[in-house]
Amino acid sequence: MIEANNPSLRSWLEIPANSDFPIQNLPFGIFSTTSLSARVGVAIGDKVLNLSALLAAGFLSTSNELPFTESDYSASTLNPIINHGKAATRLLRARISSLLSSDSSELRVATDSHSACIIDLSSVTMHLPVNVGDYTDCYSSEDHARNVGKMFRDPENALLPNWKHMPVAYHGRASSIVVSDTPITRPHGQLKPSENEPPVYGPSRLLDFELEMAFITHPGKSLGQPISTEEADDYIFGLVLFNDWSARDIQKWEYIPLGPFLGKNFASSISPWIVTLDALEPFRVSGPIQDPKVLPYLEYSGNSHYDIDLEVEISTPNGDSKIVCRSNFKHMYWNMRQQLAHHTVNGCNIRGGDMIASGTISGPKEGSFGSMLEISWKGTKPVAMPDGTERRFINDGDTVTMRGSKKSTTGISIGFGEVSGKLLPAN
Amino acid sequence: MIEANNPSLRSWLEIPANSDFPIQNLPFGIFSTTSLSARVGVAIGDKVLNLSALLAAGFLSTSNELPFTESDYSASTLNPIINHGKAATRLLRARISSLLSSDSSELRVATDSHSACIIDLSSVTMHLPVNVGDYTDCYSSEDHARNVGKMFRDPENALLPNWKHMPVAYHGRASSIVVSDTPITRPHGQLKPSENEPPVYGPSRLLDFELEMAFITHPGKSLGQPISTEEADDYIFGLVLFNDWSARDIQKWEYIPLGPFLGKNFASSISPWIVTLDALEPFRVSGPIQDPKVLPYLEYSGNSHYDIDLEVEISTPNGDSKIVCRSNFKHMYWNMRQQLAHHTVNGCNIRGGDMIASGTISGPKEGSFGSMLEISWKGTKPVAMPDGTERRFINDGDTVTMRGSKKSTTGISIGFGEVSGKLLPAN
Numbered sequence: 036m037i038e039a040n041n042p043s044l045r046s047w048l049e050i051p052a053n054s055d056f057p058i059q060n061l062p063f064g065i066f067s068t069t070s071l072s073a074r075v076g077v078a079i080g081d082k083v084l085n086l087s088a089l090l091a092a093g094f095l096s097t098s099n100e101l102p103f104t105e106s107d108y109s110a111s112t113l114n115p116i117i118n119h120g121k122a123a124t125r126l127l128r129a130r131i132s133s134l135l136s137s138d139s140s141e142l143r144v145a146t147d148s149h150s151a152c153i154i155d156l157s158s159v160t161m162h163l164p165v166n167v168g169d170y171t172d173c174y175s176s177e178d179h180a181r182n183v184g185k186m187f188r189d190p191e192n193a194l195l196p197n198w199k200h201m202p203v204a205y206h207g208r209a210s211s212i213v214v215s216d217t218p219i220t221r222p223h224g225q226l227k228p229s230e231n232e233p234p235v236y237g238p239s240r241l242l243d244f245e246l247e248m249a250f251i252t253h254p255g256k257s258l259g260q261p262i263s264t265e266e267a268d269d270y271i272f273g274l275v276l277f278n279d280w281s282a283r284d285i286q287k288w289e290y291i292p293l294g295p296f297l298g299k300n301f302a303s304s305i306s307p308w309i310v311t312l313d314a315l316e317p318f319r320v321s322g323p324i325q326d327p328k329v330l331p332y333l334e335y336s337g338n339s340h341y342d343i344d345l346e347v348e349i350s351t352p353n354g355d356s357k358i359v360c361r362s363n364f365k366h367m368y369w370n371m372r373q374q375l376a377h378h379t380v381n382g383c384n385i386r387g388g389d390m391i392a393s394g395t396i397s398g399p400k401e402g403s404f405g406s407m408l409e410i411s412w413k414g415t416k417p418v419a420m421p422d423g424t425e426r427r428f429i430n431d432g433d434t435v436t437m438r439g440s441k442k443s444t445t446g447i448s449i450g451f452g453e454v455s456g457k458l459l460p461a462n
Numbered sequence: 463m464i465e466a467n468n469p470s471l472r473s474w475l476e477i478p479a480n481s482d483f484p485i486q487n488l489p490f491g492i493f494s495t496t497s498l499s500a501r502v503g504v505a506i507g508d509k510v511l512n513l514s515a516l517l518a519a520g521f522l523s524t525s526n527e528l529p530f531t532e533s534d535y536s537a538s539t540l541n542p543i544i545n546h547g548k549a550a551t552r553l554l555r556a557r558i559s560s561l562l563s564s565d566s567s568e569l570r571v572a573t574d575s576h577s578a579c580i581i582d583l584s585s586v587t588m589h590l591p592v593n594v595g596d597y598t599d600c601y602s603s604e605d606h607a608r609n610v611g612k613m614f615r616d617p618e619n620a621l622l623p624n625w626k627h628m629p630v631a632y633h634g635r636a637s638s639i640v641v642s643d644t645p646i647t648r649p650h651g652q653l654k655p656s657e658n659e660p661p662v663y664g665p666s667r668l669l670d671f672e673l674e675m676a677f678i679t680h681p682g683k684s685l686g687q688p689i690s691t692e693e694a695d696d697y698i699f700g701l702v703l704f705n706d707w708s709a710r711d712i713q714k715w716e717y718i719p720l721g722p723f724l725g726k727n728f729a730s731s732i733s734p735w736i737v738t739l740d741a742l743e744p745f746r747v748s749g750p751i752q753d754p755k756v757l758p759y760l761e762y763s764g765n766s767h768y769d770i771d772l773e774v775e776i777s778t779p780n781g782d783s784k785i786v787c788r789s790n791f792k793h794m795y796w797n798m799r800q801q802l803a804h805h806t807v808n809g810c811n812i813r814g815g816d817m818i819a820s821g822t823i824s825g826p827k828e829g830s831f832g833s834m835l836e837i838s839w840k841g842t843k844p845v846a847m848p849d850g851t852e853r854r855f856i857n858d859g860d861t862v863t864m865r866g867s868k869k870s871t872t873g874i875s876i877g878f879g880e881v882s883g884k885l886l887p888a889n
Binding site (some may be wrong): 168169174195197200201203204205206207208209210211213220222223224225233234235236239258259260261282285288289290291292293294295296297300301302327330331332377378380381382383384385386389462 | 601717
């Protein structure tokens, strides 16, 4: 076991009950305050550890075998930290765990340093945690792919022929990935409301969310060198919640033959705290039996799926809200190891800070579908909201919030916080 | 007229006849030498101007209204220069033009500075000129789209319904864009040689080039703010030649429904010198009549296409070579202004150093097709090489070289140099 995951660990800092951020989590993010520029932090309970201050106070010295320098901790993205590789970030998490442990007095007794090193979470502004080099979106939930196939193609052959042979994916837009709480503007574009009329220009009428998770990579191998499923974990730093906002009407008219483009690239929102893959170790579960058998480069051994409860809430402008989806990351057909092995099988190189999203995470039952497209079944089953209105898709002024967390069998609850975004009217 | 384009300008430096880089060009790139780390250079004839040395010698002082600092010129990518915006890079090109002009003695007589500032092109190593934030590939040549449609779909309805309504595009991979002369490794992947058999894993058997050009952007507007066709030129820094290497068999099996992925993202090669949009002013020509009429956001005025002769040469391992394509950038149906307006119509933001490629540039006639797929018509019309071998696609050991240049009516020839890449066998 990774010692930082030990369920018997307790912190000398008081952790609020049901916090997403117990000492067994220690997610990384980029925060600022009114007096501090954006820099690296680690969440613990309702506090943020200021890593550059911890370094200055002598708690992250190289005697702890940490390879990081001041510029890594004071950077405005996590890329410099992530670029040191998995072994280094694992050491850093272990060191922070040790500093926060009730077994250690080192930081606890250094009360002079507390005000600089330990900051109220409520007083910080969170920023996009990484400079995303490339962003890839997969399509790895069988239930989602089947739902879409049933709605738009042949219900009897809902999955396309390649779907069970590879984790189908496409490249998305890195520049428009924004951090939680960034407002999203309803996009304009070409729409084709009538089959026999020419397209029209206007605001999207079918604005949707997609419930996804995304993993962030360490630097990979050189161009031309694949990463195997066995090696994949070494290149995955951690995960965030990911809302892949989608304009269904723009997407439908544009996507044949080269895939989604303007229907997706106006914005994607992510949660600010990157939960390390290490912290998710206790939540590993087995995946579905893959039939037909996959090609050898996609074979894997051991539990490679993750049991993380997910939910999506829509809040209306008047403050009412409703949970419209409860799903789980374990519902994926293709796991992250397979996604990364597939992505690099042709020698495609990955860089530190690249983001690979799961695709919409739908479960098998109604109530677990991860997009309004599926929840309202193309608009045929509107969702009744507490304020008496209905939703087929997202309305101007609505806020979409996604959350993810899980309590382990040992009683430790690890969470991702949330990713939230309010939809503003078209300009 | 932009003064730096004046056809009567002559340089006091001797420019070899038929050089791609007369004083009217002045393309930007990143070079290094055995004693200098990678930094910003400008090509002139068979020389490279070392801009950080020019600054140190006092020739690029801020008294010339140049906003650039030493770190901009000594950076290992052009992003810092490009991020200053169009007005700034235009001033820089004008200042360099003036320094090199035979009307000016300023640099000419400063012979003490010549060895540091003026370096033989033959002695430098060229690097990827920009850190590409996002790379987008368009599909904007009607002849190419028709050829593909005829081969793979209905010859009577070769163009898909959306094609004449928008410059169809998709996101590609930024990490695997490499500079000319970087060897390319034949990729492995999933292939489906037989309709009724399951896919197999192996090296691509149908490795192709695509003749393209790509433009590099200045920083755009904020997320949510479109760029109009009228504004587009202000956000285009310059262009390069672009070889969008493609594995046709991987692409064919993977691309439905989300578009090309591993069939493309193993590598794309670009020429090292970015020719500014300004330098291409004398080569503006009108485009095709667009029928049906485009939506208002895609309308444009004035000549917005560019007359640039393009060619593709295949060299075999024994040194024989053959020009297999002669095309021209003016054959595009959709121009760059339209591509950028479409890309941002939904508010998608662009950053400095983003790259937007044209898609394969095929002309209307045999001999002007921009890919082996079209040249060999899916392998049915093999190309006879001088050494007696045939090519349906690219063989291991072949080198593909693309060139682009044009002589203006005033006798000035502007060129892009070349993008070249040798195909290595699969690992």
